[in-house]
Amino acid sequence: xxxxxxxxxxxxxxxxxxAEVFDREGFSASSLSxxxxxxxxxxxALHFHFENKAALADAVEAEALDRLRVVxxxxxxxxxxxxxxxxxxxxxxxxxxxxxxxxxxxxxxxxGPVRPVRTGLREHWRxxxxxxxxxxxxxxxxxxEAAAQDVVTAVVAATVGFEVLGVRxxxxxxxxxxxxxxxxxxxxLVPEDALHGVRVEEARPS
Amino acid sequence: xxxxxxxxxxxxxxxxxxAEVFDREGFSASSLSxxxxxxxxxxxALHFHFENKAALADAVEAEALDRLRVVxxxxxxxxxxxxxxxxxxxxxxxxxxxxxxxxxxxxxxxxGPVRPVRTGLREHWRxxxxxxxxxxxxxxxxxxEAAAQDVVTAVVAATVGFEVLGVRxxxxxxxxxxxxxxxxxxxxLVPEDALHGVRVEEARPS
Numbered sequence: 001x002x003x004x005x006x007x008x009x010x011x012x013x014x015x016x017x018x019a020e021v022f023d024r025e026g027f028s029a030s031s032l033s034x035x036x037x038x039x040x041x042x043x044x045a046l047h048f049h050f051e052n053k054a055a056l057a058d059a060v061e062a063e064a065l066d067r068l069r070v071v072x073x074x075x076x077x078x079x080x081x082x083x084x085x086x087x088x089x090x091x092x093x094x095x096x097x098x099x100x101x102x103x104x105x106x107x108x109x110x111x112g113p114v115r116p117v118r119t120g121l122r123e124h125w126r127x128x129x130x131x132x133x134x135x136x137x138x139x140x141x142x143x144x145e146a147a148a149q150d151v152v153t154a155v156v157a158a159t160v161g162f163e164v165l166g167v168r169x170x171x172x173x174x175x176x177x178x179x180x181x182x183x184x185x186x187x188x189l190v191p192e193d194a195l196h197g198v199r200v201e202e203a204r205p206s
Numbered sequence: 207x208x209x210x211x212x213x214x215x216x217x218x219x220x221x222x223x224x225a226e227v228f229d230r231e232g233f234s235a236s237s238l239s240x241x242x243x244x245x246x247x248x249x250x251a252l253h254f255h256f257e258n259k260a261a262l263a264d265a266v267e268a269e270a271l272d273r274l275r276v277v278x279x280x281x282x283x284x285x286x287x288x289x290x291x292x293x294x295x296x297x298x299x300x301x302x303x304x305x306x307x308x309x310x311x312x313x314x315x316x317x318g319p320v321r322p323v324r325t326g327l328r329e330h331w332r333x334x335x336x337x338x339x340x341x342x343x344x345x346x347x348x349x350x351e352a353a354a355q356d357v358v359t360a361v362v363a364a365t366v367g368f369e370v371l372g373v374r375x376x377x378x379x380x381x382x383x384x385x386x387x388x389x390x391x392x393x394x395l396v397p398e399d400a401l402h403g404v405r406v407e408e409a410r411p412s
Contacts, residue, residue, distance in 0.1 A: 028234030122371070150390040153383055157367030158360060164370050165328070165363065177359055184356040188393045 064106020270312020
């Protein structure tokens with residue numbers, strides 16, 4: 001039992017170390033010995049858990065998907081609307097990408113043409129945005145002129161842009177940057193009398 | 207002279223072949239022999255022009271920057287406003303990314319954490335957007351409520367999102383997708399009476 005726990009902990013440490021090295025060096029420049037050395041384990045221990053670098057990258061992506069599900073799994077805020085929920089989730093994602101190297105490395109791995117599509121982190125995010133916008137529309141929160149498909153396109157494109165630009169400059173993942181996008185977009189999204197009810201900069205506590 | 211011309215042509219062919227292989231396989235999975243074979247030259251000829259894969263990637267990025275400068279170097283349309291110019295340029299960039307594998311591969315190479323920043327393709331694009339938005343503001347085309355910084359953030363984030371999402375699904379680089387973004391954004395950008403004067407879907411001829 002104790003042995004199993006230790007093995008699980010070593011595996012977690014390796015995944016986190018791999019994420020840190022991938023985040024800093026990029027996948028192709030990262031070496032297994034950098035990862036095992038950062039994790040404080042032997043190369044043999046690394047190979048016991050992961051066959052090669054691609055297997056480690058798969059594990060980082062899978063773990064990142066679990067963490068993205070935490071961000072998107074929070075229910076809508078009590079007493080607030082669906083648009084607020086959507087804004088909060090984009091701020092929640094930006095905040096999580098800022099703080100969490102596993103999520104950040106997972107997105108970077110899954111996004112580029114470097115590796116085959118596996119986990120579909122961005123696909124998960126897009127589906128979530130689609131559903132959130134549909135709900136907002138159903139609840140009558142959107143202006144009639146705001147076509148749901150336009151909103152999904154703009155929100156998904158912009159959030160992927162923040163994520164990618166944030167790899168090199170964390171300012172793009174700040175609450176201020178994401179808030180600027182929403183401040184501009186909201187007036188076309190919701191009727192004027194609902195505008196002041198939506199907070200754009202505060203991320204929900206996470 | 208003839209020999210120099212042939213060498214220049216071979217170099218160009220190698221850059222284009224490298225872009226195609228990087229675009230399809232990703233940088234780290236691409237091999238020099240795939241590139242020389244696609245270019246129809248020997249490995250020796252490849253090494254005469256490029257020391258290694260990184261040197262080829264640098265050349266692809268440099269060539270992509272030249273091509274981006276063509277997109278951003280077109281002057282504002284005669285008789286149309288600065289906002290139209292901005293919309294046209296985003297459609298021009300999306301169209302160029304759709305058609306031009308060198309530009310697409312250059313952006314992918316310069317964007318990820320895989321390689322060090324060199325050419326700054328995205329930096330060039332961001333500076334261009336900043337200047338275009340400033341001009342639109344100076345010309346009085348923007349609504350007073352639309353803060354220039356908000357507009358730059360939204361346009362840069364969304365266009366980088368289109369570029370990155372377009373690597374795996376070219377639909378994101380379609381005139382329709384980019385047009386959906388603008389259709390949503392324009393009402394907060396320009397006064398109502400100017401709205402119908404802006405075309406969102408047609409790319410300028412290029």
